[in-house]
Amino acid sequence: MNLFVIVPLWALFTVTHQAFSSETCVCELTNSEQKFPHDKLNSVEKKVAKCNSDITLQKTMELDSLMLGLDLRLPQLLADVRMLEKEDDGELYGALSLQVIENEMTEIRQLIAKLNATTTRHQHLTTQTDKQLQELQAEMQELEIYDTMQVVKRQEANQRLKRDLDQCRNSVHPTSKPIQPTLGVCPHGQFVNVTGPRVFTAGEYPGSHKYGAWGRDPKPEVGKESWYWLVMLTSSNRYGHYVRLYSTLSSLIVGVSVPGNVQIHPSNPTTNTIQGPNVVLYGDALYYNCYNLDAVCRFNLTAKTISSVHLPKGTRFNSKGNFCHLDECYACTDLDLATDESGVWVIYTTSQDFGNLVLSKVEEGTPPTINQTWHTSLYKQATTNTFMVCGVLYATRYVSKDVEEIFYSFDTSTGEERFNVGIKIPKMATNIQSLNYSPVDQMLHAYCDSYMASYKVLFD
Numbered sequence: 001m002n003l004f005v006i007v008p009l010w011a012l013f014t015v016t017h018q019a020f021s022s023e024t025c026v027c028e029l030t031n032s033e034q035k036f037p038h039d040k041l042n043s044v045e046k047k048v049a050k051c052n053s054d055i056t057l058q059k060t061m062e063l064d065s066l067m068l069g070l071d072l073r074l075p076q077l078l079a080d081v082r083m084l085e086k087e088d089d090g091e092l093y094g095a096l097s098l099q100v101i102e103n104e105m106t107e108i109r110q111l112i113a114k115l116n117a118t119t120t121r122h123q124h125l126t127t128q129t130d131k132q133l134q135e136l137q138a139e140m141q142e143l144e145i146y147d148t149m150q151v152v153k154r155q156e157a158n159q160r161l162k163r164d165l166d167q168c169r170n171s172v173h174p175t176s177k178p179i180q181p182t183l184g185v186c187p188h189g190q191f192v193n194v195t196g197p198r199v200f201t202a203g204e205y206p207g208s209h210k211y212g213a214w215g216r217d218p219k220p221e222v223g224k225e226s227w228y229w230l231v232m233l234t235s236s237n238r239y240g241h242y243v244r245l246y247s248t249l250s251s252l253i254v255g256v257s258v259p260g261n262v263q264i265h266p267s268n269p270t271t272n273t274i275q276g277p278n279v280v281l282y283g284d285a286l287y288y289n290c291y292n293l294d295a296v297c298r299f300n301l302t303a304k305t306i307s308s309v310h311l312p313k314g315t316r317f318n319s320k321g322n323f324c325h326l327d328e329c330y331a332c333t334d335l336d337l338a339t340d341e342s343g344v345w346v347i348y349t350t351s352q353d354f355g356n357l358v359l360s361k362v363e364e365g366t367p368p369t370i371n372q373t374w375h376t377s378l379y380k381q382a383t384t385n386t387f388m389v390c391g392v393l394y395a396t397r398y399v400s401k402d403v404e405e406i407f408y409s410f411d412t413s414t415g416e417e418r419f420n421v422g423i424k425i426p427k428m429a430t431n432i433q434s435l436n437y438s439p440v441d442q443m444l445h446a447y448c449d450s451y452m453a454s455y456k457v458l459f460d
Helices: 002-012 038-054 058-089 092-144 150-171 249-254
Strands: 013-018 024-030 191-201 210-216 228-232 242-246 260-263 280-282 286-290 295-300 307-310 336-340 345-350 354-362 369-377 383-391 392-398 405-410 422-428 435-437 442-450 451-459
Touching: 002 058, 038 092, 058 092, 058 150, 058 249, 092 249, 191 249, 210 280, 210 354, 210 435, 228 249, 228 286, 280 336, 280 405, 286 336, 354 392, 369 392, 369 405, 369 422, 383 435, 392 451
Parallel strands: 336 383
Antiparallel strands: 013 024, 191 451, 210 228, 228 242, 242 260, 280 286, 286 295, 295 307, 336 345, 345 354, 354 369, 383 392, 392 405, 405 422, 435 442, 442 451
C-alpha cells in the first residue's frame, strides 16, 4: 500500500536528499507542473459577465417591437390617404384630413429613425460580441492545457450523454399540454395558452416609474379605436393623478403622446386620485382604487367627473391585502380592476373571507354599482396578479425571475375552481405589477418594472 502512494509522487516531484548530519534529513520538492494562471481565468470570467450584461432578452426584443409598431402604422396611413382621396371636399374636411395624415407621417418618421438607430446599435453590438467570443474561445483553449485530469472533457461528455438521454425520454414520453380550464360561453373558444411577448418597450420614460398599467379601451368612443392608454404611479410607486393617451401603438413605442395627459387632479395624492397600479379604461372612463378608500372610482375622461362605489364592509385596502410572492409584496394592490368581453370587474379580499379572493361585477353608471359577487377559496397573498377572460377569473404566481405561471381559474358561470391551469408566461422583467386582458385584440398587457409587454392569448 505504501509503495502505491509513493510512486505517483515520484512522477510529480524531483526529490533531492541531502544529509546534513546523521540526525537530520532535508528534502527539496520541485513541482514539475506548470503554475495555473488564475489571473487569466479571472479575466475570462469578467469578460463573460460583461458579454452577458451587454446582450439581454430586452435588447433582442427592441427591433421586434419597433417593426410591429411600423407594421401596424403603415396600413392605417394608407387607409387615411384613401379616405382623403375619396371624400376630399377641397375645404375644411380636406384640411383636417391632411393635418391628420401629416401627424401620422411625423410619427412614422420618428419610428423609422428610432428603428435605424436601434439597428445600427445592434450591428455594432453584434460585431463587438463576435470579436469577444472569438477571444474568449482562444483563451479557454489555452487554459485547457492545465486540465491534466481531463475534468472539462469528462464534463462535456457527461453533458452530451445527459442531452441524448433527455431527447430519448422526450421521444418516449412527449411533453403534455397544459390542463385546459373549463370556461363558460366564450366567443373565441377555450383559453389554452399565451405566446409572446408580441410587444416590449420602455416607452417614453425608460426606467422612471416601476409601477403602472397600460392597455386599450374595450369600449372606445368613435375615433379612438386605435388609442392606447398608460397610467404611471409617479408618487412613491403608489399614487398617480393622470392618464396618458397615445393615438397608436407605434406612438406609445416611440414615446409620442398625442393627445397627451388627461389630469384627474393637479395634486398627487389627494382625494379621488389613483392608488395602486391595477387600473383599467372602459367606455372612456378610468376605473381604479380611490385614494385611501375601500372604493372603486370612475373618472370620465371627457367630462372630467369622478364618481365612486364602496365595496363591502371589511374590504382590505391601504396595502392590507396585496398581491405577493415569497420575496416581495406589491404595494397598494388591494383592489385589482379588470376588463373582459362583458365589462369591468373588481378583485379584492375581505376580513370575513379570511384573505381569500372575492370577485364582483362593476356596472357602468354615474356612480358605478356593484352587481353580483363571487367568493373563492384562493388566498390572495399567494398570487401575484389576476385578470378576466370571458367571465373566468385567472390568477398568476411567481415561479422565477424569468417565468410567471397562470395556475388558477374560477368560472363565474359554473363556480368551478381549478388550481392546475399550468400556463407559463415568459417574463421580460422580474416582477409584473399589473396584468390585464384586452378583449379588443385578445392580448394580455403587462406592466413590468417600468417596461410594457403584451402577450397574445390563444383560444382553441
